[in-house]
Amino acid sequence: MTQLNINVHYVTRIEGHGNLVLNVKDGKIEELKWEVPESPRFFEAMLIGRHYDDVHHIASRICGICSIAHTTASIQATEAAFGIQLSEQTILLRKLLFDAEMLESHVLHTLFLAAPDFLGVDSVIPLADTHKDVVVLALRLKRLAYNLAEALAGRRLILYPARLAVLLNCLI
Numbered sequence: 001m002t003q004l005n006i007n008v009h010y011v012t013r014i015e016g017h018g019n020l021v022l023n024v025k026d027g028k029i030e031e032l033k034w035e036v037p038e039s040p041r042f043f044e045a046m047l048i049g050r051h052y053d054d055v056h057h058i059a060s061r062i063c064g065i066c067s068i069a070h071t072t073a074s075i076q077a078t079e080a081a082f083g084i085q086l087s088e089q090t091i092l093l094r095k096l097l098f099d100a101e102m103l104e105s106h107v108l109h110t111l112f113l114a115a116p117d118f119l120g121v122d123s124v125i126p127l128a129d130t131h132k133d134v135v136v137l138a139l140r141l142k143r144l145a146y147n148l149a150e151a152l153a154g155r156r157l158i159l160y161p162a163r164l165a166v167l168l169n170c171l172i
Contacts, residue, residue, distance in 0.1 A: 002026060052078050065108065068101040068149060097152045104145035111138035 004024040023031040043062050047055055059074035060067045072094060079086065112124045115134055121127050128135045 052081070065105055066101060068097055068153065072097070093152060097149060100145050100148040100152065104142060104149070107138055107141040107145060111135075111141070 002025070004022070006020070006022040008020040017036075019033075019035040019037065021031060021033040021035070022029070041062065043059065046058060050058070055078060056071045056074045060071040062070045078084075111134060115131070115138070116123050116127050119127060119131050119134070121130055124135060124138075
């Protein structure tokens with residue numbers, strides 16, 4: 001009888017962190033879990049007693065990656081509280097805005113966090129020396145996602161285009 005237990009805590013090259021649990025006995029997987037634990041941050045408590053106009057500004061700071069999702073969720077809660085019905089145009093614009101955030105998130109994960117592992121370097125910094133084209137692509141796609149979100153909704157809480165331009169100019 002053979003048994004293999006793998007327990008990896010704090011996989012950090014994701015947006016947040018994750019844990020992997022794998023238990024194999026006699027060649028069969030008995031347990032396989034991917035966990036993304038999230039500690040409570042008590043943002044809800046910070047909103048108690050605040051004016052509804054403040055809620056989306058506070059909620060947008062819950063996460064630097066998904067500020068659009070958190071902002072929109074708080075706006076939807078306010079809209080529901082007041083019985084506001086959205087137009088189809090508003091719904092479609094929000095979907096496009098979510099797509100911009102999803103693009104940015106995927107670029108961050110795939111090209112900034114995972115690519116260094118796949119290409120044999122410790123982080124995105126040395127990747128600029130070994131695979132400059134990957135970093136340039138990542139910065140351009142991140143800027144595209146930022147610009148789309150900014151055009152649809154205004155200011156974003158991510159790396160701003162001016163900083164992206166400086167990084168791109170250093171690499172090109």
